[in-house]
Amino acid sequence: MVTLDTSSRPVRRAASPTKRQARTAWGLTAPALTLMLLILLVPVAVAGLLSFTNYSLGNSGFDWVGIQNYERLFTRSTYAKMFIATFTYVVTVVPISVGLGLGAALVVNSMGRIGDIYKTIYFLPVMATLLAMAIAWEFMLHPSIGAVNRTLEMGCGTWLETLPFFAKGCADGFPLWLGDRDYAIWVICFIGIWQGFGFNMVLYLAGLTSVHRELYHAAEMDGAKTGWERFRLVTWPALGPTTVFVVTISCIRAFQVFDTIEAFWPQGGGPNKSAYVMMFAIFEKGIQQNLIGIGSAITMLFLVFVMFLTLIQRWLVERKVHYG
Amino acid sequence: MAQLAINNITKTFGDTSVLKGISLDIQDGEFVSLVGPSGCGKSTLLRIIAGLEEPSGGHIMIAGTDVTSTRASDRNLSMVFQSYALYPHLTVAENIAVPLRMRTMNATQRLPLIGRVMPGASDKAKEIAQAVQHAANVLEIDLLLDRKPGQLSGGQRQRVALGRALVREPAAFLLDEPLSNLDAKLRVQTRSEIAELHRRLNATFIYVTHDQVEAMTMSDRIAVMMGGEILQCAPPEVVYDDPDDIRVAEFIGSPKINILPVERTERDLFLFGQRLPLTAKLDAPALLQIGLRPEALRLTKTAPLMTGQVAHCENLGSEIFAQIALDEHTGRVVIKATPEERHKLSLGAKVGLGFAATDALVFGPKGKRLRDIEATACSVSEVA
Ligand SMILES: Nc1ncnc2c1ncn2[C@@H]1O[C@H](COP(=O)(O)OP(=O)(O)OP(=O)(O)O)[C@@H](O)[C@H]1O
Numbered sequence A: 001m002v003t004l005d006t007s008s009r010p011v012r013r014a015a016s017p018t019k020r021q022a023r024t025a026w027g028l029t030a031p032a033l034t035l036m037l038l039i040l041l042v043p044v045a046v047a048g049l050l051s052f053t054n055y056s057l058g059n060s061g062f063d064w065v066g067i068q069n070y071e072r073l074f075t076r077s078t079y080a081k082m083f084i085a086t087f088t089y090v091v092t093v094v095p096i097s098v099g100l101g102l103g104a105a106l107v108v109n110s111m112g113r114i115g116d117i118y119k120t121i122y123f124l125p126v127m128a129t130l131l132a133m134a135i136a137w138e139f140m141l142h143p144s145i146g147a148v149n150r151t152l153e154m155g156c157g158t159w160l161e162t163l164p165f166f167a168k169g170c171a172d173g174f175p176l177w178l179g180d181r182d183y184a185i186w187v188i189c190f191i192g193i194w195q196g197f198g199f200n201m202v203l204y205l206a207g208l209t210s211v212h213r214e215l216y217h218a219a220e221m222d223g224a225k226t227g228w229e230r231f232r233l234v235t236w237p238a239l240g241p242t243t244v245f246v247v248t249i250s251c252i253r254a255f256q257v258f259d260t261i262e263a264f265w266p267q268g269g270g271p272n273k274s275a276y277v278m279m280f281a282i283f284e285k286g287i288q289q290n291l292i293g294i295g296s297a298i299t300m301l302f303l304v305f306v307m308f309l310t311l312i313q314r315w316l317v318e319r320k321v322h323y324g
Numbered sequence B: 001m002a003q004l005a006i007n008n009i010t011k012t013f014g015d016t017s018v019l020k021g022i023s024l025d026i027q028d029g030e031f032v033s034l035v036g037p038s039g040c041g042k043s044t045l046l047r048i049i050a051g052l053e054e055p056s057g058g059h060i061m062i063a064g065t066d067v068t069s070t071r072a073s074d075r076n077l078s079m080v081f082q083s084y085a086l087y088p089h090l091t092v093a094e095n096i097a098v099p100l101r102m103r104t105m106n107a108t109q110r111l112p113l114i115g116r117v118m119p120g121a122s123d124k125a126k127e128i129a130q131a132v133q134h135a136a137n138v139l140e141i142d143l144l145l146d147r148k149p150g151q152l153s154g155g156q157r158q159r160v161a162l163g164r165a166l167v168r169e170p171a172a173f174l175l176d177e178p179l180s181n182l183d184a185k186l187r188v189q190t191r192s193e194i195a196e197l198h199r200r201l202n203a204t205f206i207y208v209t210h211d212q213v214e215a216m217t218m219s220d221r222i223a224v225m226m227g228g229e230i231l232q233c234a235p236p237e238v239v240y241d242d243p244d245d246i247r248v249a250e251f252i253g254s255p256k257i258n259i260l261p262v263e264r265t266e267r268d269l270f271l272f273g274q275r276l277p278l279t280a281k282l283d284a285p286a287l288l289q290i291g292l293r294p295e296a297l298r299l300t301k302t303a304p305l306m307t308g309q310v311a312h313c314e315n316l317g318s319e320i321f322a323q324i325a326l327d328e329h330t331g332r333v334v335i336k337a338t339p340e341e342r343h344k345l346s347l348g349a350k351v352g353l354g355f356a357a358t359d360a361l362v363f364g365p366k367g368k369r370l371r372d373i374e375a376t377a378c379s380v381s382e383v384a
């Protein structure tokens, strides 16, 4: 016993500072951990649980319904429309707003002084409230008194009438835009791009400032003659990290589109539910109709998409575009 | 391989004039070093030759054609940048291959994935890989070929930049301080590699450097730049032994040349009241300066021209540099002595100094070299 005691003493001495440090570390992270748990993880877990129930706000109890809510999501035609509208929006808005953002950033960056004016103009829609902007767009897109159709009508009787779109419009009237189920989602996409690309432009402008100017000179000496070759050799690789970030942010923002749809069609998500996007579905089911179970199920699905995108972004940032 | 003519090039940035009329003719296959203090416009001149910067005035001719308005990529020059300018997303091998890919492959062959199956692409890719491997072997970076520039040390990056420039055979090479970040051993080694490459390719080189040893050992001619002008462009030994300007004499040579004031009375020159064995023209200015290289000064006991005390002594083994505080003058002079003379140079010892009249370089008050000074060897016989 005596020998054991002496031999264990140095071990205990060596271990105690490490243990103490570990205890302090846990103590210091505890507030942040608690907050994260309470604010982020608990609500997600609660939503996850609720998605397996038929709970409604105000009810004293609820029943477990198993995967019934999810089953509905993948079988009912309303939700099929929801997925189509959401993915149409994401697949259209993300590439175009990223591309336009990059293009605008390159042009603005090469313009010097005048570029600042364009920078402000393109950034205006980002700063404005989309809800207020939606009202302005609603006026503009009004079928009979809106500025858009009035302008289009001026094209009647000119050479423009040779185009099928104008020929049809002048004969039978121009599209109803927000009231037409073929056009509604595209109008929403257009507004989404118009509103979002300025933000991407600003992110790209920030990315462009980090490109070493001497690299363009090196590319020139190495024989990169066209602007495209220099872009491929220097600019695009240098913007890799920015692009990953911009695409991820744009995707998440596109999945979250809500306010235009709420402003244009407070009841129902567009003609024939053609613009019934996920966020609006969550709002309608979970809040307007008080169907917390199904609302939670859509929310969970939404979280899965966003999580998936974030994971892809992390993976790309760590593997592909990091030039450490 | 081409001759290069720089014709009265000027450059101003806003109000500051950086280059003030530079003219320089460089022969085909010549190795010219540009030396000068920091900020004198060396990089600017190099970038103007490369076509990356537009001159405010003057012309650049390559192989007899005026290229002043030709863009950089069409001038067929290769350049090492002072800041390396490596592509951060490409590996070392890809970095070195870029100029070859850009210039020998067409746009479709360079496409990612599809490019490889284009006709002729695989042969070219093989050639390029060989050239890259060769350049990497020469510069001892063959083990780093798969790394990204971010994972290299400064010296390794510099060698990659050098490799990217040397992998081609352009009309001329422009190197902007390509060895500044290498350690002593690698510097000596790469210096001889570049010199050998120059001999083998017989290509035209313009080489910017701060390092006098590099300039002295590698170049056919050295152009000394200062304040936006070329003060002298001549072979290394001429720049050292026979400088045109006091600033050239002071810039070239380490330790620095000793400058002392001299007075002229009639045709005779006097240093601290002692007559020197030199005769000047009667129209020469009354106040002159002479430059004496440390190795031109000798320790002497008989009839010394100057006397002083040893103030500091640096023993480099094969030679000794001693600073002598002069009795007649506030400044110090540096002399070079042999190890045998060390016993005479203990700190505080009184010494006498002399020099041969032919070794003295006489400059006017503005610093221009006066060449019409004659040595009169007859007068003094103070040889120790
Ligand atoms: N784009 C610029 N705008 C304004 N001044 C400049 C610009 N580029 C260089 N200069 C100025 O021109 C002068 C010469 O610069 P340069 O880079 O040619 O010097 P250098 O001789 O290469 O010096 P170093 O040996 O330190 O590299 C400097 O005084 C610098 O401040």
Ligand SMILES: [Mg+2]
Binding pocket: B042, B043, B044, B082, B176
């Ligand atoms: Mg420089």
